[in-house]
Amino acid sequence: MIRVVLPAHLRKLAHVDREVSLDVVGPVTQRTVLDALEACYPMLCGTIRDQVTQRRRPFVRFFACEEDLSHDNPDAPLPEQVVSGVEPFLVVGAMAGG
Amino acid sequence: MSAIRVLVGTRKGAFILTSDGKRERWDVSGPHFAGWEIYHVKGSPVDPNRIYASQSSSWFGQVVQRSNDAGKTWETVGNKFAYDGTTGTHQWYDGTPHPWAFARVWHLEPSVTDVDVVYAGVEDAALFRSTDGAQSWHELPGLRTHESGPRWQPGAGGMCLHTILLDPSNPRRIFIAISAAGAFRSDDAGETWRPINHGLRSEQIPDPTAEVGHCVHRIAMHRARPHVLFMQKHWDVMRSNDSGDNWIEVSGNLPTDFGFPIDVHAHEPETIYVVPIKSDSEHYPLDGKLRVYRSRAGGNEWEALTNGLPQRDCYVNVLRDAMAVDSLDACGVYFGTTGGQVYASADTGDHWAPIVRDLPPVLSVEVQTLE
16 A cells, blocks of 8 residues: 655545555556545545646645655656555645745 | 625635624634635525635645535535636736636636536636536636737736626626736627727726726626626726726725725615725725725715724725625625725624624625525
């Protein structure tokens, strides 16, 4: 199971606790994880990725294993610790504002 | 026994205020959708238990919420706002072409005849319609693709379609307004549009009487007389007696004619309300005195309404969608401020009192009159 940690705004929207667990079919990438997340929680469609372009929203970041994966290719494999469930995939609202 | 429900959108959530017809004691529920910007909340005239809310965030984009039980519970509905066909460009602040890009829903306007039909005015300016209770949205592209579209330019708050007026006597007629393109009218249910800005004069654009480019802040109409429109422009309060074909200025004796909201009394089509704001660079009341101005003559002759409103050291703003009226016999008038107060008058503006204070900055106020 892939572990995904959501920011507070999205946890409230999806009515979930801090972390959710997902079955991901096939290669574990940003795209397949987010596809699985949106399939389980359709109210999150459009909140992490733009509905039309499917690009990451500008103020959303993806972290895992203490690395910023936000600018990685969405089809690149995620770290093995994420695939094995040892480490979570973090969806983070970027620090912005004063 | 009548009751009133006030729907308040703020920078950090929605609030619902309810009272009986006396409008003296108010219950406050909320924040709903805490932490999110709620640009607009509006109930269906067909079924007042059906309420739509526009929920957005600079981080997490646009969400649309729907309630079928008067705001007790909510469900997320469709939030895919895809422009129809070629996106094209409008002018950016520096005059260069800029691709249309969806940012948020500013205004939701439920149909006056069908509970599942609702319109959305969005930034970058476009009009969307849903016929399935907001589950899916489809653009009415004739507006955005109007030949003047490439010349539209955003106002300071973005290029937003903020006003949607549905003519209750003619289901094919729709009025909309865009900052800073101006007002437009469709007479074929949104298929085609024409600018209706003749008579507007804006010194802030190269040609002050241009067909488009005016920063219209708000338009209002009375249901019984939908061919008469009232407009609060960036500067100037305007009136049209011919469905927007021609406008005349009715600022009259207002101390300043800059402002954002404008509304019409529920039973007196010639009684209108504005909240004068000092200027485009100083978005607060003149002299620190919060005053609603009422005209009982459809403009030109205005009286200040001050009883119960702060008359010193008040430097809040009242935004374009933050004023509404109820339809009880003694028409109630309501407005919210960027300081988080919602003021109400149960006697057409003669006396005011805050019905809630210290909310986050208020973005919108709508009122439902319940039987």
